[in-house]
Amino acid sequence: QVQLVESGGGLVQAGGSLRLSCAASGMIFSINVMEWYRQTPGKQRELVAQVTSGGSTNYADSVKGRFTISGDNAKKTMYLQMNSLKPEDTAVYYCYAWGLLQGGTGFSSWGQGTQVTVSS
Numbered sequence: 398q399v400q401l402v403e404s405g406g407g408l409v410q411a412g413g414s415l416r417l418s419c420a421a422s423g424m425i426f427s428i429n430v431m432e433w434y435r436q437t438p439g440k441q442r443e444l445v446a447q448v449t450s451g452g453s454t455n456y457a458d459s460v461k462g463r464f465t466i467s468g469d470n471a472k473k474t475m476y477l478q479m480n481s482l483k484p485e486d487t488a489v490y491y492c493y494a495w496g497l498l499q500g501g502t503g504f505s506s507w508g509q510g511t512q513v514t515v516s517s
Contacts, residue, residue: 399423399506401492406511409482413515417477419492419508428496431468431475435488435513442491446477460486482515489513 405417421428429450434442446466447455454466465478475492492508 399425399494399496399498399504401494401506401508403490403492403508403511406490406513408514408516411483411515411517413482414478414480415482415513417479417490417492417511417513419475419477419494421473421475421494421506423504424499425473425504426497426499426501428468428470428473428494430495431466432493433464433466433475433477434491434493435486436491436510437488443488445490448475479513482513484515484517487513487515 436442
């Protein structure tokens with residue numbers, strides 16, 4: 398079992414910043430891919446940012462230059478630093494991770510989601 402617990406969401410004015418955290422727990426051997434998604438009603442979840450254990454990153458064009466994904470291997474925690482926030486960034490943000498359990502089995506897990514609301 399792997400649990401991802403998110404925190405850091407909230408209400409912020411346009412132009413402000415937030416940092417989302419996603420802490421993983423469980424018998425994790427390694428985390429190979431960490432991702433942040435966001436979703437608004439009626440839409441599919443959108444991949445916002447991705448980082449691999451090798452350090453490669455990918456960002457949606459809409460957030461490139463404003464958002465930064467990072468991870469702390471010791472804490473098994475991923476972060477999404479969001480700067481210059483815009484109202485269109487308003488969404489429920491979900492973290493997602495894939496890796497290996499200590500028993501050698503692969504896992505994939507979603508966080509519970511955290512609301513980010515950006516006001517004008």
